[in-house]
Amino acid sequence: MTDVRNMIAKNIAGMLHDGDFVNLGIGIPTLVANYIPDDIDVILHGENGFAGQDKELPITGIHKDVETYKAWLNTHGGEQTDHLSGEGHRDLINAGGFYITLLPIASCFDSSVSFAIARGGHLDVTVLGGLQVDICGNLANWMVPGKKINGMGGAMDLATGAKKVIVAMEHCTKDGKPKILEQCEMPLTAIGCVDVVVTELCIIEIKDRKLIVTAMAPGITREELKEKTGAPLTFAETVQTMEGV
Amino acid sequence: MTDVRNMIAKNIAGMLHDGDFVNLGIGIPTLVANYIPDDIDVILHGENGFAGQDKELPITGIHKDVETYKAWLNTHGGEQTDHLSGEGHRDLINAGGFYITLLPIASCFDSSVSFAIARGGHLDVTVLGGLQVDICGNLANWMVPGKKINGMGGAMDLATGAKKVIVAMEHCTKDGKPKILEQCEMPLTAIGCVDVVVTELCIIEIKDRKLIVTAMAPGITREELKEKTGAPLTFAETVQTMEGV
Amino acid sequence: MKNKVVGIEEAISHIKRGDTVMFGGFGGYGTPNNLVQEIVRQNIGDLTAITEDFSDGYKPFEMGLTALLSHKLVKKAVMSFAGGQPRVTEQVFSGELEIELTPQGTLAERIRAGGSGIGGFYTPVGVGTVVAEGKETRVIDGKTYLFEKPLRANVSLVKAYKADTFGNAIFKYDSISFNPLVAMAGDIVIMEVEKLVQPGDIPPDRVQLPGVFIDYIVVQEEVAP
Amino acid sequence: MKNKVVGIEEAISHIKRGDTVMFGGFGGYGTPNNLVQEIVRQNIGDLTAITEDFSDGYKPFEMGLTALLSHKLVKKAVMSFAGGQPRVTEQVFSGELEIELTPQGTLAERIRAGGSGIGGFYTPVGVGTVVAEGKETRVIDGKTYLFEKPLRANVSLVKAYKADTFGNAIFKYDSISFNPLVAMAGDIVIMEVEKLVQPGDIPPDRVQLPGVFIDYIVVQEEVAP
Numbered sequence: 001m002t003d004v005r006n007m008i009a010k011n012i013a014g015m016l017h018d019g020d021f022v023n024l025g026i027g028i029p030t031l032v033a034n035y036i037p038d039d040i041d042v043i044l045h046g047e048n049g050f051a052g053q054d055k056e057l058p059i060t061g062i063h064k065d066v067e068t069y070k071a072w073l074n075t076h077g078g079e080q081t082d083h084l085s086g087e088g089h090r091d092l093i094n095a096g097g098f099y100i101t102l103l104p105i106a107s108c109f110d111s112s113v114s115f116a117i118a119r120g121g122h123l124d125v126t127v128l129g130g131l132q133v134d135i136c137g138n139l140a141n142w143m144v145p146g147k148k149i150n151g152m153g154g155a156m157d158l159a160t161g162a163k164k165v166i167v168a169m170e171h172c173t174k175d176g177k178p179k180i181l182e183q184c185e186m187p188l189t190a191i192g193c194v195d196v197v198v199t200e201l202c203i204i205e206i207k208d209r210k211l212i213v214t215a216m217a218p219g220i221t222r223e224e225l226k227e228k229t230g231a232p233l234t235f236a237e238t239v240q241t242m243e244g245v
Numbered sequence: 246m247t248d249v250r251n252m253i254a255k256n257i258a259g260m261l262h263d264g265d266f267v268n269l270g271i272g273i274p275t276l277v278a279n280y281i282p283d284d285i286d287v288i289l290h291g292e293n294g295f296a297g298q299d300k301e302l303p304i305t306g307i308h309k310d311v312e313t314y315k316a317w318l319n320t321h322g323g324e325q326t327d328h329l330s331g332e333g334h335r336d337l338i339n340a341g342g343f344y345i346t347l348l349p350i351a352s353c354f355d356s357s358v359s360f361a362i363a364r365g366g367h368l369d370v371t372v373l374g375g376l377q378v379d380i381c382g383n384l385a386n387w388m389v390p391g392k393k394i395n396g397m398g399g400a401m402d403l404a405t406g407a408k409k410v411i412v413a414m415e416h417c418t419k420d421g422k423p424k425i426l427e428q429c430e431m432p433l434t435a436i437g438c439v440d441v442v443v444t445e446l447c448i449i450e451i452k453d454r455k456l457i458v459t460a461m462a463p464g465i466t467r468e469e470l471k472e473k474t475g476a477p478l479t480f481a482e483t484v485q486t487m488e489g490v
Numbered sequence: 491m492k493n494k495v496v497g498i499e500e501a502i503s504h505i506k507r508g509d510t511v512m513f514g515g516f517g518g519y520g521t522p523n524n525l526v527q528e529i530v531r532q533n534i535g536d537l538t539a540i541t542e543d544f545s546d547g548y549k550p551f552e553m554g555l556t557a558l559l560s561h562k563l564v565k566k567a568v569m570s571f572a573g574g575q576p577r578v579t580e581q582v583f584s585g586e587l588e589i590e591l592t593p594q595g596t597l598a599e600r601i602r603a604g605g606s607g608i609g610g611f612y613t614p615v616g617v618g619t620v621v622a623e624g625k626e627t628r629v630i631d632g633k634t635y636l637f638e639k640p641l642r643a644n645v646s647l648v649k650a651y652k653a654d655t656f657g658n659a660i661f662k663y664d665s666i667s668f669n670p671l672v673a674m675a676g677d678i679v680i681m682e683v684e685k686l687v688q689p690g691d692i693p694p695d696r697v698q699l700p701g702v703f704i705d706y707i708v709v710q711e712e713v714a715p
Numbered sequence: 716m717k718n719k720v721v722g723i724e725e726a727i728s729h730i731k732r733g734d735t736v737m738f739g740g741f742g743g744y745g746t747p748n749n750l751v752q753e754i755v756r757q758n759i760g761d762l763t764a765i766t767e768d769f770s771d772g773y774k775p776f777e778m779g780l781t782a783l784l785s786h787k788l789v790k791k792a793v794m795s796f797a798g799g800q801p802r803v804t805e806q807v808f809s810g811e812l813e814i815e816l817t818p819q820g821t822l823a824e825r826i827r828a829g830g831s832g833i834g835g836f837y838t839p840v841g842v843g844t845v846v847a848e849g850k851e852t853r854v855i856d857g858k859t860y861l862f863e864k865p866l867r868a869n870v871s872l873v874k875a876y877k878a879d880t881f882g883n884a885i886f887k888y889d890s891i892s893f894n895p896l897v898a899m900a901g902d903i904v905i906m907e908v909e910k911l912v913q914p915g916d917i918p919p920d921r922v923q924l925p926g927v928f929i930d931y932i933v934v935q936e937e938v939a940p
Contacts, residue, residue, distance in 0.1 A: 019716050021927050041716040043927060047594060048516045049664035050919065051927045066551040073713040078651065078684065083663060083919055090519070090713065091651065091665035097517050097546060102663075104915035105881040107922035110698075111516070111542075111668045112602045112831075115595025116899060119615060119832035122927065138618075148579040149589070151543070152621075153571035157595035160615045161832050191618035264491050266702050286491040288702060292819060293741045294889035295694065296702045311776040318938040323876065323909065328694055328888060335744070335938065336876065336890035342742050342771060347888075349690030350656040352697035355923075356741070356767075356893045357606075357827045360820025361674060364607035364840060367702065383843075393804040394814070396768070397846075398796035402820035405840045406607050436843035599833070608824070609837035609853070609860035628834070630864070635834035639855070663920050695888050696921070 004200040006245045008168050010035040011215070012127055012198050014243060015166065016042050020124040021117075023047065023158050026096045028168040029127035030056075043105070045123060046094045047154035049114045052106025057088050057099040095154065118154065119161040126162035128155060130169035130197070132184040135231050137194040137206045139167060140186035152189065159190035171199035171228055178230035180204065180211065201225055203242060204233070215240035249445040251490045253413050255280040256460070257372055257443050259488060260411065261287050265369040266362075268292065268403050271341045273413040274372035275301075288350070290368060291339045292399040294359045297351030302333050302344045340399065363399065364406040371407035373400060375414035375442070377429040380476050382439040382451045384412060385431035397434065404435035416444035416473055423475035425449065425456065446470055448487060449478070460485035494707045495655055501680045501706045502528040505645045510538040512601065512643035514672040517571075518545035518554030520665030522649040522682040523714035526555055535563040540601070540641055542594060542668055543571040544578055562586060568641065570594040593621060596638055598671055603640035605674025610639045646676025650699060652685040657704025658697040659683065666698060673703040680706045684713070719932045720880055726905045726931045727753040730870045735763040737826065737868035739897040742796075743770035743779030745890030747874040747907040748939035751780055760788040765826070765866055767819060767893055768796040769803055787811060793866065795819040818846060821863055823896055829865035830899025838863055871901025875924060877910040882929025883922040884908065891923060898928040905931045909938070 005028045013035035016022060023045040024032050033053075036042050044053040062072040073090045081087045083106065088099035117123060132140040139159055142152040159165055172178055180197060197204045202225055203215040214236045216225065226233055250273050258280035261267060268290040269277050278298075281287050289298040307317040318335045326332045328351065333344035362368060377385040384404055387397040404410055417423055425442060442449045447470055448460040459481045461470065471478055502525060505511060511529075515521025529537075537558070544567070545554025558564050559577040566588040572578040581587035592600065593615045603611055612635035616622050626637040648669040650659035659681065661669065673679050681699075686709045727750060730736060736754075740746025754762075762783070769792070770779025783789050784802040791813040797803040806812035817825065818840045828836055837860035841847050851862040873894040875884035884906065886894065898904050911934045 045927075046664065048519075049667050051925055052919070063549045069549075069551070070713065077713060078662065084915075089663060091662035093517065093519050093664065095516075097519075102919050104913075105879070105883065105926060106919040107883050107925035107927070108661075108664050108666060108920045109922075109925055110666045110670050111594070111598040112671055113925070114667075115598050116827070116831035117927070119595050119613065120830050120899060121832060122899070143620075148576070149572045149582055151570055151572040151591050152593050153543075153573065154594040156593040156615045156619065156621065160617075161595075188619045190615070290702075291889065293744075294892050296700055297694070308774045308776075314774075314776070315938065322938060323887065329690075334888060336887035338742065338744050338889065340741075342744075347694050349688075350654070350658065350701060351694040352658050352700035352702070353695045353886075353889050353891060354697075354700055355891045355895050356819070356823040357896055358700070359892075360823050361602070361606035362702070364820050364838065365605050365674065366607060367674070388845075393801070394797045394807055396795055396797040396816050397818050398768075398798065399819040401818040401844065401846065402840045405842075406820075433844045435840075599831075603836070606824075607839060609839065609855040609858065611828070611836040612834035614832060614834065630834040633834065661920060666920070695886060695891070695923075698920075 003245050004170060006031060007200055008198050010245055011203060011242050012166055012168055016040065016125065021045060021051065021122065023123050023126040023162065025128040025155065027129040029129060030096060032127055045117060047114050047118060047158065048095045049111060050102065050106060050108045052103040053094055054101040054103045056094065057086060057101065059088050059099050115157050118157040121161055121163055123162040125164045125166060126158040127166045127168050128159060130167040130179065132179050132181055132186050133167055133194050133197050134181045134184045135209050135211055137192045138184045139189045139194050140184040141189045143187045145187065155189050159193045164195045165193045167194050167197045169199060171201040178228055181230040201228065210234050212236050213239055215242045217242045218244065248490050249415060251276055252445055253443050255490055256448060256487050257411055257413055261285065261370060266290060266296065266367065268368050268371040268407065270373040270400065272374040274374060275341065277372055290362060292359050292363060292403065293338065293340045294356060295347060295351060295353045297348040298339055299346040299348045301339065302331060302346065304333050304344050360402050363402040366406055366408055368407040370409045370411060371403040372411045372413055373404060375412040375424065377424050377426055377431050378412055378439050378442050379426045379429045380454050380456055382437045383429045384434045384439050385429040386434045388432045390432065400434050404438045409440045410438045412439050412442045414444060416446040423473055426475040446473065455479050457481055458484055460487045462487045463489065494657055494704060495686065496706050496708065498524060498528045498708045498710065501708045502532055504678050505529060505534050507534055508536045509644040510540065512540040512646045512672045512676055513555060514648035514667065514669035516542050516667040520649055520661065520667050520669055521545065521554045522647040523554060524710040525647045525680060525682050525708065526557060527714055529563065530557045530561050537564050538566040539564045540568045540643055542597065543569060544575045568592060570597045598668060600638055600641040601668065601671045601675045604642040605671065608640060610637055612636065613638055641675060643676045644678065646672045646679045648673045649682045652687060653681060653683040653707060654687050654689045654692055654701065656689050657681060657701030657707055658692050659699040660692060660696060661698055670699045673699055678705050679703055680708065682708050682710050684711055719882055719929060720911065721931050721933065723749060723753045723933045723935065726933045727757055729903050730754065730759050732759055733761045734869040735765065737765040737871045737897045737901055738780060739873035739892065739894035741767050741892040745874055745886065745892050745894060746770065746779045747872040748779060749935040750872045750905060750907050750933065751782060752939055754788065755782045755786050762789050763791040764789045765793045765868055767822065768794060769800045793817060795822045823893060825863055825866040826893065826896045826900050829867040830896065833865060835862055835864045837861065866900060868901045869903065871897045871904045873898045873904065874907045877912060878906060878908040878932060879912050879914045879917055879926065881914050882906060882926030882932055883917050884924040885917060885921060886923055895924045898924055903930050904928055905933065907933050907935050909936055
């Protein structure tokens with residue numbers, strides 16, 4: 001399971017280019033950061049207001065009770081620590097709510113600028129999780145009707161505005177139903193936005209209402225893939241082999 | 246002539262309140278700053294991007310030739326002088342293009358914020374010059390057809406957005422024609438925007454298509470005022486006497 | 491000039507039962523948490539809240555705006571993200587809370603429009619989704635957009651790291667988020683600050699939120715979750 | 716990562732004859748004056764200029780964008796203020812220059828919309844004036860607004876005081892004006908800076924214009940009028 005998620009993340013990381021400005025959504029997309037090749041620099045955008053995340057910090061235990069948390073806040077604010085420090089700063093989180101460090105090239109900005117970036121086509125790539133994707137490139141990833149209320153957060157802005165949208169998701173639901181469909185059934189995040197879907201089974205490019213398989217995981221057959229997909233597949237002339245973890 | 250302009254400015258300054266956030270247009274409005282009573286603080290907005298002007302600096306002679314100007318620029322930039330210094334700084338001007346100083350409470354901002362201030366009702370008062378004003382509160386102040394091309398600059402935004410618009414102008418044109426009319430003939434700056442007109446003869450409040458004279462200059466008769474005005478006048482119950490210079 | 495620095499009790503007394511209140515911050519960070527606690531203390535209810543979120547309800551204590559829900563002080567929320575906040579789900583399902591979900595960037599833009607005198611704008615975000623229901627769509631230069639309207643509040647609550655007594659403020663890192671936008675869109679604007687300094691201590695071109703937008707300043711050195 | 720710092724000749728070579736070019740600054744202050752001079756030197760004409768103004772033509776030398784007019788490199792200008800610039804009047808009356816006059820705040824907002832993916836917006840500014848001619852008006856909540864469309868450029872030219880090699884920039888005083896907006900609305904963005912520093916020298920929460928918007932940086936310590 002962890003391997004599946006990491007494998008998806010690693011294959012997406014391989015699609016990034018030096019200098020790309022990229023937003024990574026919550027879930028599998030977050031893991032992409034761990035696999036960015038050493039020889040390229042990628043600038044990570046956080047929709048809550050920064051460009052240039054370095055690391056998510058493994059700060060644990062501070063939320064166990066309110067006294068512990070307050071004590072931490074009061075020693076990790078103001079000028080007491082900085083964005084380069086692995087100690088964390090109470091005013092420096094990413095959109096997932098994790099404390100982070102920033103690169104020297106980083107900048108912070110307010111939410112109107114942050115979403116001008118997202119909506120205005122300034123992001124080269126956004127990687128988002130997915131519940132369902134269809135042949136039109138429609139994406140559903142924010143709401144399961146009848147379940148707890150989530151809200152779309154920044155997902156609609158990111159899916160609509162980025163130059164390239166990559167969806168990172170497992171190929172089927174937990175009970176084995178296809179998530180790649182002729183037409184999404186769940187509430188949409190954005191229409192016609194998805195360029196590429198990466199699952200643990202394959203990489204699919206979506207173009208002109210076609211699902212074009214450009215790579216497959218080792219050991220998967222075309223028949224198997226067709227069975228697990230809820231829409232017709234086209235295979236690229238050369239189908240690559242996906243990287244393992 | 247100077248006295249006329251200063252008298253108008255002084256009477257407008259008397260209408261301001263402590264803490265008011267105010268934009269002063271070019272021309273007579275600029276002079277208002279010289280008459281703000283000592284016991285109140287007024288925050289002056291510059292649409293090119295600041296709140297809190299202190300003084301316009303009497304820097305002369307630096308534009309006489311390009312060498313002189315360049316030499317001045319190269320000694321008055323960066324960290325060489327600051328906003329409190331009477332020396333001037335090459336990156337600190339007001340909307341009229343004059344070098345200025347700023348108060349300690351001052352802030353600078355980009356043009357989108359500056360016009361969010363103007364358009365969004367954040368200015369308590371804007372004082373603008375006028376070519377013509379009419380009984381609907383329409384203002385014409387930016388264009389004389391057939392003459393050189395001026396452009397509206399920030400005048401339309403300021404006239405439209407400020408909570409209170411005061412027009413500062415001489416009562417008649419140079420050749421004696423009324424500038425306060427039933428209907429403006431020149432291209433409008435904004436419709437229904439003018440609250441008060443202050444001339445060297447009187448102060449007029451515009452309300453419900455009525456020109457209500459609330460104050461008159463010493464020695465002016467109502468008959469004289471009516472003759473010099475191109476629309477019917479109403480006189481307030483108590484007509485005050487305007488302040489002299 | 492009027493002294494803007496007041497006590498927290500006086501500041502929050504400007505909020506009336508039934509008001510629309512707008513909050514800066516994101517996920518409880520850069521959120522005026524002390525001001526929120528004071529709303530609870532004064533028990534001001536029937537509020538419409540405009541906020542990115544109600545913060546993280548998974549923590550073992552109430553962070554950010556969570557307390558407003560626990561005390562049932564909010565009747566309606568215009569918001570973007572509720573993930574991880576069980577009280578939102580509970581109160582929506584029980585009919586106690588009405589919510590209007592708005593994409594995060596659209597929320598930022600609507601607040602900015604409200605503070606900037608913009609009557610509405612067209613965004614491509616939400617086209618073809620539930621967000622578009624009941625809204626005008628329009629094709630401009632071949633692309634489809636949704637019409638969105640501005641948001642304003644009776645009272646805006648913001649949080650800055652440092653401000654001078656006039657309200658010129660700066661923020662640490664990304665705690666800036668919605669704060670400068672929210673500060674432009676309230677009839678009354680109250681700012682919580684950690685450090686109060688004198689005018690002149692923050693250079694004019696260093697100011698991130700001009701003091702001209704601020705009506706009241708509350709100094710709270712202690713951080714509330 | 717690609718090196719953004721280039722020579723002025725290379726930077727300006729990205730502008731093609733007939734391009735739409737957008738300029739930061741106000742009245743020649745905060746204007747990328749050295750980049751403007753280089754356009755003249757490379758004699759790139761037939762341009763559409765989007766600019767607040769063409770600077771002060773009353774001075775005994777060419778300041779700001781004036782030189783572009785003297786050399787007749789501009790065929791159309793979207794601008795706000797021409798007062799004091801005799802060449803604008805001359806060239807409009809002679810038919811050499813077409814102008815679209817836009818209120819200054821509307822210009823700022825249109826540029827911001829162009830950089831932010833906004834398809835258009837409603838402003839109360841210009842209603843009932845010549846600015847409204849040929850434009851849609853709409854009553855929203857009882858108030859009349861004008862529909863205005865976004866502006867973008869092939870190339871945006873901006874000027875900052877100081878920037879790091881990634882393009883994170885700060886401005887002195889009000890030279891910021893249109894610069895951060897213009898930097899968001901160009902397909903290619905070139906920045907003139909007085910002082911170049913290393914990444915890390917400008918703290919992230921001090922940055923006024925994020926380097927992510929900048930493609931090329933030209934260091935020009937000498938100030939051109």
